[in-house]
Amino acid sequence: MGPAAAWRVPNQLRWRLTLKAACLGIMPVLAVAHAVVLGQHPEARPQPASVEWPRTWQGKPLRPLALGAVEQRFAANFPGQLARLTNGEDLLVWRHVSRPTRMLHPAADCYRALGYQVKDEHLSSAVADTPDHSHAADAASLPATQGLWRCFIADKDGQRLRVCERLEDAQGRVFTDTSAWYWAASLGQSTGPWQALTVAQAQ
Incomplete structure (x- = not known):
């Protein structure tokens, strides 16, 4: 194998590890953003069953x-x-x-x-x-x-x-x-x- 082939696998491995680290890093951010969106739009939350008020x-x-x-x-x-x-x-x-x-x-x-x-x-x-x-x-x-x-x-x-x-x-x-x-x-x-x-x- 030439020099280019020798480096192909390590480069792919490094790229995959970098991608996984980036995904793991952004997941908490997405979770916080999701909570903020729900807080701004309470109608998106599950609503309780209707209550029958007195007549x-x-x-x-x-x-x-x-x-x-x-x-x-x-x-x-x-x-x-x-x-x-x-x-x-x-x-x-x-x-x-x-x-x-x-x-x-x-x-x-x-x-x-x-x-x-x-x-x-x-x-x-x-x-x-x-x-x-x-x-x-x-x-x-x-x-x-x-x-x-x-x-x-x-x-x-x-x-x-x-x-x-x-x-x-x-x-x-x-x-x-x-x-x-x-x-x-x-x-x-x-x-x-x-x-x-x-x-x-x-x-």
Whole structure:
């Protein structure tokens, strides 16, 4: 064999090793780029099964309200689903939570961030000031208004709201403190999915 033939095999081997090294080097970059693309386009992620929202509240039919732009961005990364509903008087924010998350904030914090003055935080045995027990709860209107709620008054520019919230797990255990729920869910002491409900009523 001449000198050219003697070098052909080593050169091919060197070229193959170089190509493999380049592929191995670029794979992590591609993985990161893929994750970034998914983060920018959350609709590409697998979507959870649809949740059937309640049809009535306090004996009145509920209708859905459109989510605002900020709420849509929040919902895109939320581990579950959320909806805004009204019965013509009360505003309900319903969140179906599939796993423990720090994205579930206390309603009082949210109202403060919106510029409301929050006062008179307390636990209440009913979501309304004058509870109406004449409407029996059914599968389409759960959770019932009876039971423990965390409530407060929110004031802003002359608008006064009574806001109440609670979380309920798959076994019917109720939480009125978001942090307590998070740790119970994270430690396996509460199983989901969880229903988080916030009700705002004009005063």
